[in-house]
Amino acid sequence: MHDVRARVRLRPGRERRVAGGHLWVYDNEIDRVEGNPAPGDLADVLTDRGHFLGRGTINPRSKIRVRLFTRAEERVDEAFFARRLGAAAALRARVVRGTTAYRLVFGEGDLLPGLIVDVYGDALVAQALTAGIDRRLPMLVELLVRLRGARAVYLRNDAKSRALEGLPLDQGFAHGDGPTEVEIQEGPARFVVDVARGQKTGWFCDQRENRLAVAPLAQDAHLIDAFCHTGAFGVHAALAGAASVLGIDASADALARARRHAAHNGVEDRCTFREADAFDELRRLAAAGHPADMVILDPPAFARSRAAVPRALAGYKEINLQALRLLRPGGLLVTCSCSWHVDEGSFWSAVTEAAADARRQLRLIEFRSQARDHPMLAAMPETRYLKCLILQVIG
Numbered sequence: 001m002h003d004v005r006a007r008v009r010l011r012p013g014r015e016r017r018v019a020g021g022h023l024w025v026y027d028n029e030i031d032r033v034e035g036n037p038a039p040g041d042l043a044d045v046l047t048d049r050g051h052f053l054g055r056g057t058i059n060p061r062s063k064i065r066v067r068l069f070t071r072a073e074e075r076v077d078e079a080f081f082a083r084r085l086g087a088a089a090a091l092r093a094r095v096v097r098g099t100t101a102y103r104l105v106f107g108e109g110d111l112l113p114g115l116i117v118d119v120y121g122d123a124l125v126a127q128a129l130t131a132g133i134d135r136r137l138p139m140l141v142e143l144l145v146r147l148r149g150a151r152a153v154y155l156r157n158d159a160k161s162r163a164l165e166g167l168p169l170d171q172g173f174a175h176g177d178g179p180t181e182v183e184i185q186e187g188p189a190r191f192v193v194d195v196a197r198g199q200k201t202g203w204f205c206d207q208r209e210n211r212l213a214v215a216p217l218a219q220d221a222h223l224i225d226a227f228c229h230t231g232a233f234g235v236h237a238a239l240a241g242a243a244s245v246l247g248i249d250a251s252a253d254a255l256a257r258a259r260r261h262a263a264h265n266g267v268e269d270r271c272t273f274r275e276a277d278a279f280d281e282l283r284r285l286a287a288a289g290h291p292a293d294m295v296i297l298d299p300p301a302f303a304r305s306r307a308a309v310p311r312a313l314a315g316y317k318e319i320n321l322q323a324l325r326l327l328r329p330g331g332l333l334v335t336c337s338c339s340w341h342v343d344e345g346s347f348w349s350a351v352t353e354a355a356a357d358a359r360r361q362l363r364l365i366e367f368r369s370q371a372r373d374h375p376m377l378a379a380m381p382e383t384r385y386l387k388c389l390i391l392q393v394i395g
Contacts (some may be wrong), residue, residue: 003075006035006043006058008066015047018054018068021379023108025056025066033058039166040135042076056113057132061166067113067130081136082143084112089147095372098212101184101193102373103205104148109375109383117144118201120182120193122151125201126174131165141174152176154195156202171196187212188239191232191261199229206370207232207298207336210388213368214296214334215240217390221293224248224285224326226278226319231258231271233296233334238267242294247273248281279315282322295323296334303339312342313350320354324393327360333391340385347387361395 010018014029025045037043043058043066055076056068069076069084088110096102105117107129114130124144128134134157141153153175162169180196186208195202211233218237225234228247235258238245245267249255255273262271274281278299297319302312320335327333337347344367355362370376370386377383 003042003077004044004055005041006033006037008033008043008045008058009050010045010048010053012048015051015053017379018045019047021377023054023056023068023111023113023377023380024064025068027063027065030065033060039131044073057130057135059131059165062131062164067108067132069111069113078139078143081112081140082147084110085140085143085147088112088117091375092373099184099186099208101186101191101203101205102208102371104373106374106383108380109377111377115140116201118203118205119148120184120195120202123176123178123182123195124148124150124153125156125195126153127156127159127201128167129159129161129165131167134162134165134167137174145175150175152178154180156195156200186232187215187236189232189236189261189265191230191235192257192264194257204229204232206338206374206386207388208373209371210334210336210368211236213366214390217332218242218294221332222291223294223296224282224292224323225296225298226282226323227297227299228258228273229254229298231255231261231273233298234258234271235261235265235267237294237296238262238270239265242270245271247271248276248278249273250275250277279319279322282319282326286322286325290326291328292326292331293328294332294334295326296336297323298334298336301339302337303341306341309339309341309346312339313346316342316347316350317354317357320351321358324355324358324360324362327393329393329395331393332365333362333389333393335389335391337387338385340382342387343381344387348389351389351391360393362391363394365390365392 009031011031039059045053054068054071114133116127118125158169193202215236219241225247234245262268302315368388
């Protein structure tokens with residue numbers, strides 16, 4: 001077809017993963033590229049024998065050379081993207097309830113690799129993480145506005161991963177304008193999202209269902225929320241009846257917003273926030289014999305590459321060890337990892353090894369993951385990244 005600029009032939013025996021539904025083709029899997037494509041051009045991926053596997057965009061500058069949009073020989077045009085966005089919106093209409101903040105498009109999970117779109121009230125925040133999406137961003141913004149009727153679309157194209165695609169870092173309004181702070185409702189809580197300066201696109205929608213699941217377990221509990229960021233876990237717990245919340249984070253700016261969120265929800269009398277390194281502060285509290293009924297650990301990603309996994313696992317073990325030393329018998333540990341390089345089995349091992357060292361016996365109440373607006377593509381383990389364990393200390 002005339003809009004396909006290249007044909008990518010895989011090396012013999014390298015088609016199994018892609019044929020099984022994975023959307024990425026790495027540079028070392030390619031035998032040859034027929035054509036002279038520019039970053040973001042459409043390309044067909046073929047087996048070494050010439051059998052069609054899929055169609056996507058190619059970037060000669062990236063280690064992930066091709067990202068597939070479709071497994072059919074169809075046009076990848078405006079109508080195609082309108083259908084994909086419509087399907088993503090239809091799924092959220094089925095699975096999202098009780099919030100004005102959620103992920104509308106989750107890249108590969110919605111068969112739109114490289115595109116992230118979050119909804120915050122009447123505003124949208126989008127990220128183009130690949131050359132293929134970046135080239136089509138004006139068209140995609142127009143489609144999103146048509147689909148959602150949004151007041152504004154703000155671009156957070158400041159993710160470091162764009163550099164791997166040879167793309168510049170920038171941000172700003174692509175449609176409309178107005179305040180970059182937006183109030184959202186999440187269950188019974190209200191928060192203020194800063195779409196211009198907040199982490200990622202401004203809010204961690206992926207933890208929403210975990211926050212709502214954990215909160216009722218905190219009734220009457222004295223709770224420590226380590227790596228609390230802007231206080232969402234703790235505020236939800238206080239609203240559900242926690243006796244006290246101690247939030248710990250190294251960022252003064254995040255803690256200022258956490259205090260604002262506590263006041264905004266009328267729970268500032270039970271929420272205290274402390275600027276400190278979470279590792280150091282948990283060690284200090286444990287040494288001081290400070291007891292807790294619940295500890296929540298929601299650290300940033302400890303492993304951003306495979307090479308970092310051993311050090312990350314040591315970090316997870318250490319932080320869980322200190323948390324377990326703080327918990328009373330019967331207390332609850334809520335421990336999370338958002339490092340997709342750390343698989344569920346390895347994370348579980350780090351936690352159970354920490355329990356052994358702390359001489360505490362645990363039982364698993366629930367093993368959770370990311371919220372349903374972050375759907376996971378079965379053939380792509382990369383789309384399943386968030387782990388959230390709810391455990392009870394029983395000895």
